[in-house]
Amino acid sequence: RGRLRVDLRLGETHKYYDLASLTKIIFTTTAMMSAVETQNVSLRDSVTDLLPWWPHKRVLVRELLSHSGGLPWWA
Numbered sequence: 001r002g003r004l005r006v007d008l009r010l011g012e013t014h015k016y017y018d019l020a021s022l023t024k025i026i027f028t029t030t031a032m033m034s035a036v037e038t039q040n041v042s043l044r045d046s047v048t049d050l051l052p053w054w055p056h057k058r059v060l061v062r063e064l065l066s067h068s069g070g071l072p073w074w075a
Contacts, residue, residue, distance in 0.1 A: 032065065 035041035043062035047054045047069075050061070056071060063069035 028065070032061075 032041065036043065041050065041061060043060070043065070045061050046057070047059045047061055047064055048057055056069065059069040059071065064071075
């Protein structure tokens with residue numbers, strides 16, 4: 001009816017957004033497959049190579065993706 005219902009401005013207030021459940025799996029799988037295929041990322045890379053602000057220094061990309069990086073459940 002010509003009225004503004006939602007005004008979304010992504011990326012202006014937060015650099016990164018938390019993705020929920022199924023969306024997280026779909027996005028992360030697609031993004032990582034593409035990055036590995038183009039050789040921008042190796043599953044053997046440290047997460048801090050990609051995200052310098054990541055507080056867990058010894059976690060590898062493959063460990064993070066397979067939930068075996070030893071992080072607390074909420075991290």
